[in-house]
Amino acid sequence: MTDSPIHEKLAVSVRRLIDATIRTEVSSEVVAAATSEIDSVTGQLGAALMPGSFGERAVANGANPVSGNVVVGARNPSAPPLAIQHESDGSVWTEFTLGAAYEGPPGFVHGGVIAMILDHVLGAPAHKPGRPAYTGTLTVRYHRATPLQRPLRAEARIQTVEGVKNFTVGTISDVDGTTVSAEGVFIHRR
Structure with a gap:
């Protein structure tokens, strides 16, 4: 089975379900009925599952699909998901x-x-087509709490490169400024 927009729509629906599950204040009867319906749908979806994880699949160009990724995976309801923009x-x-x-x-x-x-x-910034970079170290500095339900921006850049090591820096900010900054070393396999 290939990735498709319908799978992404399912993940969006489940994201809404997760949010509603956390914040609901409906009666116990409504929760019980919803639980039964969710269990039924889970049974339907579970009737044909791929072995392993989504990222273990290989596509035509030899890359691994990221649709199951916990940060950017369009099919992963646990993912925000982020859409990473690359600048020149x-x-x-x-x-x-x-x-x-x-x-x-x-x-x-x-x-x-x-x-x-x-x-x-x-x-x-360290990832290259067909040549992923793996986290060597990540140092995070929390300047202040990062609020929920508020637009955030994350950005990063490579500071220096030494052989297979990419030294990167980045931040997360809101309208009031930086909430978190980080430095990392991302390594390409030799």
Whole structure:
């Protein structure tokens, strides 16, 4: 089975379901009925599952599809998902808003989610077609809490390259400025 827009629509619906599950205040009877319906749908979808993970598939050009990726995967309802934009100078950026599924402290994004997003965004400038870069180190500095339900922007660039090592820097910001900054080393296999 190939990836398709219908699979992306399913993931969007499940993202809405996750948000509604977290924030619902309906009666116990409505929750019980919804649970039964969700279990039925899960049974339908589970009737034919691929072995392994989505990323283990190879496509025609030899690359691995990212549709199951936890940060950018359009088919992964756990993903925000981020749409990474590449600039001609090699830098990258993405704009996104995180909702209830990403909460840590009340009203704010969980620090581990922030680190996961920065890991992906800082690695993006180092990735080359057919030559992924792997995280060597990631150092994250939290300047202040990152709010939920507010537009955010993550950006990154390569600072220096030493052989197979790409040293990158990046930030996450909101309208009031930087909430988190990070440095990372992303390594290409020899």
